[in-house]
Amino acid sequence: MTGYSNDPIRTPLCDLLGCDVPILLAGMGGVSRWELAAAVANAGGYGMLGMVREDPSLIKQEVTALRAATDRPFAVNLIPAATKPELLDAQLLCCLALGVPAFTFFWDVVPAAIERVKQAGCLVLHQVGTLQAARNAEDAGADLIIAQGIEAGGHVHGRQSVWDLTAAILAQTSLPVVASGGLATGADLAAALRMGAVGIQCGTAFLATEESFAHAYHKRCVVDAGGADTVLTDIFVLNWPKAAAVRVISNSVTAGLKGSNLGHDPADLPRETIAWDGKTPRLRYSTDSPLRTTTGNLEAMPAFAGKGLDAITDIVPAASRLNKLAADARYSIAHSSEATS
Template identity: 40%
Template sequence: MSNELNDPSARRRWFQRFKLFKWFNCCSRRLSELVGRVDIPGRLGGAMIHTRICELLGITHPIVLGGMGTATSAPLVAAVSNSGGLGTLGTSSFRPDQLESEVSAIRGRTDKPFGINHLLFLTQDEMFRVTLRARPAVVAFAWPRLDQDLREYFSRAHDAGAKVMYMAGEVPLAVRGAEAGADIIVAQGTEAGGHVGWMASMPLVPMIVRAVAPLPVLAAGGIADGRGLVAALALGADGVLLGTRFMATPEAPIHPNMKQAIVDSDGHDTVLTEIPDIATGRVWPGAMARAQRNKFIERWAGREWALRQGAREAGEAALEARRAGDVNNAPLYFGQDAGLIDSIKSPGEIIQTMVKEAEAIITGPLQRLVTA
């Protein structure tokens, strides 16, 4: 070896191996902190992966349902919570009386913690008051306008006894949420379905983890199985938030044809586009939509100017197509991780499989890489 170390190129190779070993060792130590805590199965439900998110929210597994406005319902929220995760109800498609009814239905199905999500740029005070009266474990927020006072919303949620979860697709937005008093930050990568920012999860998650430390962070976007959970933990997150994966469940309140479109997707058939928002007339602050590249999108791609002239008619036609399950002529929002989804499964099966896969990876291949 001494002769090799006299060679500059050999020294560089050894140094690179040493850095790689240190990186694997660092990941191994972090993941080891999250695994193996089965000495208190009565409290943890026998879970091996246990993070700060589990402690903070009173859940068994660090897996959260994204509060998708038109793709969550009482059955789905309750099923996720009953399976050890945190179910979150989206509110953007409800009237206040409908939200009250849905919350009542959730409580009739579970006594576990759940959350309610608000899109800040759309939130009306009457809707927010319904949420506060419901006293969920978590009030989640996303997509504020620049002029909105996050501290006011967060403070009112805290006064109602809730933890505050805030989603961001870029570091400055995450810092804004942290400084306003959020308890949890969600780092959403552009791989996610629906409205997203521009940065992928791999760089975004550790950047946000570093920027908002010591707050716990959930990783979102492109995560559908145990491999994604392990990757999120290695990047510094304390858990994951899933949207697309939970859309392909019997409980999701979307048309069966749309669920099948997710299963059939190869993950390469989505695009970032403003076409659905032009059709609906809804302007999201700083976001584009990730949707399937179907006939609806292709019809208007490059012709957005024409769509703006007839947005009302196009929007009404798209809404009717969505209700009818016409997957060609309605915007279908789902993420790139659809390429990892090959069947419709119950939320319980999704969560249990994800956790078992993650445990097997952490205690198997990753450990062997470090000790080899």
């Protein structure tokens, strides 16, 4: 699929989600706050609030601020399978009371959560890392599948490349599919559309923007590093189930593993405070990344990033990054058409 109407990158995803270009902001926990989501949405993309495990009071604050900054549609990202049931219930109650129009879920499929928000008339975007999870999400009533490849930054659910997984899911589902994982260029978007996906989701590309809530240290790490500097590890696993791997930029913690990147049990890891967000302690080996509000040993915290780092060489406004992605995708599609005509 290469779009329709007068814009070669416009796809049915734009009508489904109410965006102008088929580029989704990943719902990065801690990083995708209202300022970034609004910037992406106002530039024509699709904004998401990363509210994983956040208190409902913060969700209300973020949704209210986002709506004051944009009238564009958006989604709230939650992870039912990795959230305590009582907190998830409170989060969903809060979101539904606020009239949140869409949700992005991730990790294992929880049919009850999908059913609950679907009954309220909400859209469900489900990010998956395996073909089976895609099937489960479709069976549970999801409206769209986000195929996350192993190249992705942050939590990585599967072990296939983004292109292999996207192709496998496209062959097995009737739902629209968005590709995600290490995608940071217009050429990536063009490639996804050519294979039949309806868009791409970007995380790291938007983390390194002015509006991102990531700490300046994290943003600088993204700009200075390359894809080969990332590592997939489950050493940063406190607060998540055992074997929940993440992709991060190498640091002193991963260097100390001496290649033993996987197989760490959170029950065996010490609880040592190395940083703070206000009065909230941040532990060594936790999944908490450094945010604007974080102080302490930032270097030992996980600097989440995907393998598309080579394309990210500066920190710019989110609208600039999105506009360049869209323009480069149009250029790629136009020149590909010329080459084959």
